[in-house]
Amino acid sequence: MPIQVCRTIVDVRNFLSALRAEGRGGTIGFFPTLGGVHVGHRACLEVARSQCDTVVASLFLNPSQFDSIDDFHSYPRSESADVAAIEESGADCVFVPTVEEMYPDGPACQLDIPDLTSRLEGALRSGHFSGVMTIVTKLLNIVSPDRLYLGEKDYQQCVILERMIEDLHFPVEVVRVKTVREPDGLAVSTRNARLTFDQRSAAGRVGEALRSVNAIVDGGERSAEAVKAHVTECLGDGKVCVRPTLVSVVNDRTLRPVSLISERCLVLVCATIGTVDVVDHIVVTP
Helix, strand or coil, rough: CCCCCCCHHHHHHHHHHHHCCCCCCEEEEEEEECCCCCCHHHHHHHHHHHHHHHEEEECCCHHHCCCCCHHHHHCCCHHHHHHHHHHCCCEEEEEEHHHHCCCCCCCCCCCCCHHCCCCCCCHHHHHHHHHHHHHHHHHHHHCCEEEEEEEEHHHHHHHHHHHHHCCCCCCCCCECCCEECCCCCCCCCCHHCCCCCHHHHHHHHHHHHHHHCCCCCCHCCCEEHHHHHHHHHHHCCCCCCEEEEEEEEEEECCCCEEEEEECEEEEEEEEEEECCEEEEEEEEEE
8 A cells, every 4th residue: 555644743643543443453553753764763763663563753843843944954964765765774654744734823832852852962962962852742643653763873862762752751661763875884864865976975984983983982992082093083084074073982871971981981073064063973882
């Protein structure tokens, strides 16, 4: 059957209610996306398809999670291509609402976990994670899935949403899907398409720098400052400027900085190449 495209909250609820009433809904998996669907998104949908009876995706460019209006307007948009890719990846239904549908009176309600959302990327993008939390809460209330699928590429987002779901007692299981990477090791991202050829080549240094962290930690390095200095040095070695805006070593659950790598840690890099922000990470275990 062709994918069911729902544009209103009533439509998607009615579609899922009919499936449940007929005993055909089974386990419902849900994957939210802004659009610009790529192989990383497809991987999340394919995992959901393999584990669930019904797969629902959302396609909504959420303005409340952008701290820059220019960033919002430059985000890739192609609804027809995105819906086709979502269908090819096995989804049964895609929810494609308008901003007016999701925020009829504007974003009056905002959620936040300051101890998590103000750190790392949150310190660079004011209000971003609050916007993510709010829209995901709205979507979970609309779809009522059994499982929520999240890509680990956005590691901090995974930590924040897992904590939100636990704290608000949502009856949903979070399933993380491993980061899909380019051949040079860079995490696949919608933003990568905005890089020029030379910039994209330079962006590979982010993946290379993070991969090299494993080697120095395996070699006995435990100083977080030494790891950060190593990553920063790796990023600066090239003709095209890769300007690090954040290089951090933190506990992978609390996101709090560590001085020594004595347990599982997240090494997170945010870098600017031209006008594009590149974000990537690696988890290391001593």
